[in-house]
Amino acid sequence: MTARRFGVMLYPDQPVEVLVERALWLEQLGFDQVYLPDHSGDLRDRRGTWHDSWLVLAAIAVATSRVRLGTMVANQILRPPAQLAQQAMTLDHLSAGRLDLGIGAGIFSWDHHSVGGHPWEPKERLQRFADYVAIADGLLRADEPMFSFAGPRLWVQEVATAPGCVQSPRPPIILGGQSPTVLRTAAALAQGWNTHGPPGASAEDTLDATARQNRRLTELARLAGRDPAAIRRGYTIFRSWDPKMGKHTYEEVFYRFGEIGVSDFVLDWPGDTHLEEFARVATEVIPPLRE
Template sequence: MSLATPTATPAGGERESTALKFGVMLYPDGALLDLPRQFRWLEDLGFDQVVVPDHSADLRDRTRPWFDGWSILPLAATATERIRIGTLVSNPILRPPATLARQALTVDHLSGGRLDLGIGAGLFDWDHHAVGEEPWSPKERAGRFADYVAILDGILRGRGEPFTHAGKWLQARDVATVPGSVQRPRPTLMTGGQSPTVLRVTAERADVWNTIGPMIDDGDEILAVTARQNAKLDELCLAAGRDPKSLRRSFTPFGPFDFWHRNVSLEEIVERFSAIGMTEFVFELPPQDRMSEFEHLATEVIPSLRRSVG
């Protein structure tokens, strides 16, 4: 494990890189003890990032076996040396912000500073029901997200001084901030979502924005909406006093762009979305009978795509 002290891209700082990056979403639904091998395998294939979701059950089929994403990230940290690890995205329904901050600091240290901390606004009713509460209204979800990210950002940037946040929806008082994070000024912060509040908070605080686009079956409209949201993020960054180029943009192929199940290629997705400013792509593993195609994609297709924009 590398113990070098990397530097995360601070909100408002210079963008880490405009080179294409590729990550994999690994669902914690398989044999638990096989996960370290899978993490090493993805690292050996040359991927930049591996992320896990954060839900109370499998969002595709809640009757299937499911493990906790944050509990397996220490396995990823100790099983790998280079690949960045994280969540896409952490779930505010399930985790109070100070608890998540402590988990993030732990994994940041275990990984030698390779954590990408993805945060969402919390969406599914069944996650709310799992913790014994009623689903939030859109207004409450938006307000909670802004407070949640502010608390996380503040704790993770701390260097020993207690942190306090008095928000409308969430509060934190005298939260300990030791030890500090390995990454400076804090672990990479990635937000997921498309609401006006998510976009505003992203521009103010995040290093990376991830989107699946609107949940429709029209690829051209998904591309157009994502382009408009990217342009809006540029405006919001400028309003927040930061260079829009300091905010990296990440796309997760979904719906008509799910290239394992639709008639579309990764090359086409990268060509179309990189043209509107997306430089990072995170996708799921294919069905088991297409793993040879996945390895070809990792060892031949992705290197070629990197060279084409290098």
């Protein structure tokens, strides 16, 4: 059985020193990972404070010593794949090999507008995503001093790969999303897959959809000649299953999604009103589930 892991999503909507303090607290509570989202602004209130997640992760990497760090998920809209690989490689060094690189296809029109572009059609977005992940994967593996790739949508030529990553052959890649393209790409080369369920779906529909996608990922991994157990399955606790909404407990979420094969859970930052319950879950509920 795959050992369970528990991470927390931090939002870069506070002063950097506050975010570092929160990450240190999460490390002390025993969480396995700290993740930050990757957008041009706060999707909850785009007029609010929003720092660059990669720079915040760098500050957290220097301050912490054990907890793993990463993006959930890096946004292909905001930077070219070679830049993503360079940022990931640098963070892998800053953290002494504690990076988990989540990558997503990107869906928000305002992220496109922030880089002076128009939103892609779904087919183009997913074709770009497959090439994007392949380029990041190749650059981070650093098998050769220079890396080139030509895909249907994206290409790079003779990109330097030095100094290479601390982790070998590269940091784990976690792909976030639910489309067939995301699942196929995860089956081919990722170490993890993460979902928060279909937008607007009920709790039970989210559970059913995640179970179906998880089974499909297993089938695709076998077709790709990989051991399905080599791909961790994750759920970011969101909306209909969020215990802060008052309908479900963390214990129920861990049990119900564990039954369908989920081993990795990403909890939302609790906010000031739920800190005590959050600490209880971290210290009393989660440790037995790891055993």
